[in-house]
Amino acid sequence: MLGNVADVAQKEAVAALQKALQSGDVEGAGKAWQQVINSISDKVKTDCEMYNTNQKVLAQRGYRMLTTEETEFYQKLVKAEKESNARQAFTDLITTNGGMPETIIEDVYRELTEEHPLLNKITFQNVKYLTRWILNDHTKQSAAWGNINDEIKQQITSGFKEIEVTLYKLSAYAVIPQDMLDLGPTYLDNYIRTILKEALYVALEKAIICGSGKNEPIGLNRDIHEGVDFNSSTGYPEKTPIKVTSFMPKEYGPVVAKLATTESGRLRTFDEVLLICNQIDYLTKIMPATTVMTAAGTYAKDLFPFPTEVVRSNEVKTGQAILCLPEEYFMGIGGNKDGNIEKDDSTKFIEDARVYKIKMHGNGRPWDNTVAIVLDISALDPAYFVVRNDADVLTA
The missing domain is CATH 3.30.2320 (hypothetical protein PF0899 fold)
Structure with missing residues (x-):
């Protein structure tokens, strides 16, 4: 029952965040995001108290068996937090050891597409640091018929188009209570992955639907026909309904x-x-x-x-x-050479918590208008x- 209450609270918090973002309420969005974080933290702590010795139940509730690399990452993260110079230890973990394992991010996207129907329909691909995408431009070309001894006449000269792409930064912050670090790698993994999922879900869905193309992906409702005027302030115009x-x-x-x-x-x-x-x-x-x-x-x-x-x-x-x-519709997600999370000690010291900034890079667009x-x-x-x-x- 407690788990169900926590699930409802999390959904309500995410709905409040969507509403605030849609209305442009920056202050309301900040408060709603904090509610999302609190609801996730409460849910993980409750699960830890109730199911800590039951691996089967944990798996049913979305907790997963970690790889050796993932377990080591979280163990090092907890150790870094307990160092006298926690900031430097954390920085060394992110920059020297390659940051968060890619399998964590891959799992986040897999769960996103499983849980949200719209995202399940979109083509996601890890494009690392690519700045050009090669897209099929759907140009129709045909081979040429002739006598059996004729020379080959037809050359396929095109069929693809190259698009210059800038990977934009998608970021959010997450407050991680210090006692969350004591729950162990499995629970810390679930907490961080859930934070990532909720932050990405809200941002990706909004971008896919109505992204302007200005410092963000291009949405399905935007007019991107060849020759359209791109406004430096508002991006691509909306399609005429x-x-x-x-x-x-x-x-x-x-x-x-x-x-x-x-x-x-x-x-x-x-x-x-x-x-x-x-x-x-x-x-x-x-x-x-x-x-x-x-x-x-x-x-x-x-x-x-x-x-x-x-x-x-x-x-x-x-x-x-x-x-x-x-x-x-193609959504490319890029890597981050500096890791996926950064931390700060200054803003939540009294609350016995640290603030983590989560960063990812990506861009998306319809294949054509x-x-x-x-x-x-x-x-x-x-x-x-x-x-x-x-x-x-x-x-x-």
Whole structure:
């Protein structure tokens, strides 16, 4: 029961953080982030008290068996914190020993994609320090037919485009209570990974949906067609929404078809699309418009004339939805030569805690401007359909 209460508190704190960030409330976001940290700390401490001798239960609650390298890292971290010159010991650990093991970061991203449907659809890749990405530009080229003794005539000259990329810094701070260090490597690992997950989840989802491209990734709702004006203050402009009033085949088909032609004019083939909307619009617009009462008296939901998966994200503006091909969005995550966490002793001394700054680098963008379209669903017809047996209708 205590674990469930802690889980609820953590979810509520994350929701408050999202709301504060969306409204631009910097002070509120700071307080909400502290609530996230406190809720995670309380949960880990509770688990330590309840399940310390039960490895099977720990595994079920998200704790994992550490690799030798990970165990050594956390043991050295705890040892560094107890040195007389803790700052220098910590700096030596991060810079001399290569920082946090990459397996910890890889596990964080694996869990992110498992727990959050939108992130599960996006292509993540570790790009280290790359400054150029080679992308398939979907240009259609064909071999040439000829007589069997003819020379080979056709040379494939393109099909890929090179994009200059700057890896931006994604950072957050985490307050780690000193007594957390005494719980052991397994619990310290879970605490740090959970902090990373929540910080990255909120930031990545916001960037994927509506990132401006200015010092952050480019979101699905941005217009990046060739020749578009990039504003040095606001980044790429937002796409102009396409108004839809129903998801009937005659209207929905032409909308989905807009995703079928790349910016270079080539036709692409796909079997499913993704529709992203916020929770309120799903309940008041999308759900009523795609729900059918069956002959058995039960409801079937999310019914579209073309296979469509619906994912909810509260980063999408109310009255809008994003229709996209998520596998065509690329998110590159880079390494950090100075390690992934830094520490400071000055701000939380009285509270017997230290502040850690968590840093990662990355960037993301749609492959081209035709990967996503923005829909205006403010006038979407909320009527749902009822399916009846002919015999019932005749009887009535």
